[in-house]
Amino acid sequence: MDLDDLTSEAVYDQVRMEGWLTARNAGPGMLCALGDVPPLMRHVPRARRAGPIVKPLPPELFIRHGTSAEMRWEAMCGQGYHVPNDRFFVRNHTCTPIIDVGSWRLRLHGDGLAAPRDFTYADLRAMPSTTLDAGIECAGNGRALFATQQNQEVHGTPWRLGGIGVARWKGVRLAEVLERAGMLDRALDLLPRGLDPDYVEEGVNLGPVRRPLPVAKAIKDVILAYDMNGEPLPADHGFPVRLVVPGWSGISSIKWVGDIEVSARPLLSPWSTRFYRMFGPDFPPEGGKPVTSQVVKSAFELAWGAAFAAGRRHVLRGRSWSGDGHITNVEVSVDGGRSWQRALRHGPRLAPAWTRWHVEWFPTRLGPYMLMARATDITGKTQPETAVFNTQGYLFDAVVRHPVNVTAW
Numbered sequence: 001m002d003l004d005d006l007t008s009e010a011v012y013d014q015v016r017m018e019g020w021l022t023a024r025n026a027g028p029g030m031l032c033a034l035g036d037v038p039p040l041m042r043h044v045p046r047a048r049r050a051g052p053i054v055k056p057l058p059p060e061l062f063i064r065h066g067t068s069a070e071m072r073w074e075a076m077c078g079q080g081y082h083v084p085n086d087r088f089f090v091r092n093h094t095c096t097p098i099i100d101v102g103s104w105r106l107r108l109h110g111d112g113l114a115a116p117r118d119f120t121y122a123d124l125r126a127m128p129s130t131t132l133d134a135g136i137e138c139a140g141n142g143r144a145l146f147a148t149q150q151n152q153e154v155h156g157t158p159w160r161l162g163g164i165g166v167a168r169w170k171g172v173r174l175a176e177v178l179e180r181a182g183m184l185d186r187a188l189d190l191l192p193r194g195l196d197p198d199y200v201e202e203g204v205n206l207g208p209v210r211r212p213l214p215v216a217k218a219i220k221d222v223i224l225a226y227d228m229n230g231e232p233l234p235a236d237h238g239f240p241v242r243l244v245v246p247g248w249s250g251i252s253s254i255k256w257v258g259d260i261e262v263s264a265r266p267l268l269s270p271w272s273t274r275f276y277r278m279f280g281p282d283f284p285p286e287g288g289k290p291v292t293s294q295v296v297k298s299a300f301e302l303a304w305g306a307a308f309a310a311g312r313r314h315v316l317r318g319r320s321w322s323g324d325g326h327i328t329n330v331e332v333s334v335d336g337g338r339s340w341q342r343a344l345r346h347g348p349r350l351a352p353a354w355t356r357w358h359v360e361w362f363p364t365r366l367g368p369y370m371l372m373a374r375a376t377d378i379t380g381k382t383q384p385e386t387a388v389f390n391t392q393g394y395l396f397d398a399v400v401r402h403p404v405n406v407t408a409w
């Protein structure tokens with residue numbers, strides 16, 4: 001592992017975590033030098049607060065989970081490469097804020113700049129734009145399968161596999177915004193913050209959703225997106241502007257960005273020290289391996305328990321993806337893993353997005369079946385039989401057993 005390559009989420013997290021642990025062990029006085037967060041500039045009026053999610057969530061498109069909503073995979077059947085905005089999953093820590101774009105400003109501030117600098121929505125729209133096809137996936141996507149498939153109890157939103165979406169994002173390169181703001185050479189870390197209400201966990205206010213990002217990654221390929229699939233960002237997906245951080249777990253792609261601290265010091269937040277780390281019997285008590293790029297996964301574009309007519313030809317469609325590069329191979333089993341056939345890929349297979357595939361199926365026996373799909377990515381990594389247990393249920397990469405039924409017709 002090249003410890004200088006901070007554009008890698010794994011390296012960045014490891015380096016910052018070691019700094020944090022050293023400071024923590026040196027005594028409490030040292031901690032604020034690393035973790036302290038200046039008061040949030042909430043200069044955006046929250047005129048009207050809707051429910052947790054603004055867009056309609058028809059039950060045929062979504063599974064509700066508290067303040068979040070999971071995409072139903074059967075809703076992707078017959079859709080193109082991108083997930084339409086009306087069915088893209090929503091992961092809210094609290095609720096979607098309604099932001100007045102006229103008074104909204106993106107404020108850059110901190111000791112990594114000569115002076116603070118504000119950008120209006122019109123300023124950003126007037127800058128050179130860039131377009132990016134990228135997936136955003138929640139690190140907990142697949143979490144429910146720890147219980148149903150491995151009999152393990154984990155905490156957090158019980159996503160099945162619909163905590164992912166791929167969209168065409170348009171916006172400005174964060175590198176360009178930082179340059180216009182006059183970022184200094186000493187700038188090291190950024191802390192983008194959302195304008196949604198503070199996140200409170202068990203009575204403790206953890207402040208606005210925020211997760212540090214190294215300057216190295218920010219200037220490499222991060223964008224400040226204002227359009228999603230050709231429309232202005234919908235409220236639930238970050239209007240007026242969100243970050244899209246390709247290849248990193250979903251939490252880095254901060255929505256409703258209000259300000260970005262540009263810091264000459266390393267930064268941390270609860271979203272890098274407490275959440276999105278691997279905890280459990282196999283990991284050290286301070287949290288082991290950070291949740292980094294997403295693991296290899298596959299999903300069928302089918303309802304859970306879908307019905308198929310016996311004695312007919314069917315096409316099973318699905319998608320596979322990996323945070324480490326594009327997908328090179330997908331195999332499908334219709335007999336619970338006894339035999340496998342190679343799926344046919346079609347369309348683009350972009351990283352960090354996904355690859356579409358299909359196989360034909362002609363079932364004759366009536367009754368329940370387990371469909372399975374197993375993908376391999378460019379690094380040679382194949383989905384395993386079991387995922388590594390961790391108490392918060394991150395990174396479920398095991399081959400999923402998808403139940404269906406074959407009925408007479």
Ligand SMILES: Nc1nc2c(c(=O)[nH]1)N[C@H]1C(S)=C(S)[C@@H](COP(=O)(O)O)O[C@H]1N2
Binds near residue numbers: 090091195250254
């Ligand atoms: N401000 C803010 N940004 C946020 C979040 C949030 O709750 N507040 N959730 C994060 C998480 S955990 C994920 S997985 C993605 C989800 O993006 P989406 O809701 O557009 O699908 O947004 C990230 N950005």
Ligand SMILES: [Mo]
Binds near residue numbers: 091
């Ligand atoms: Mo997430």
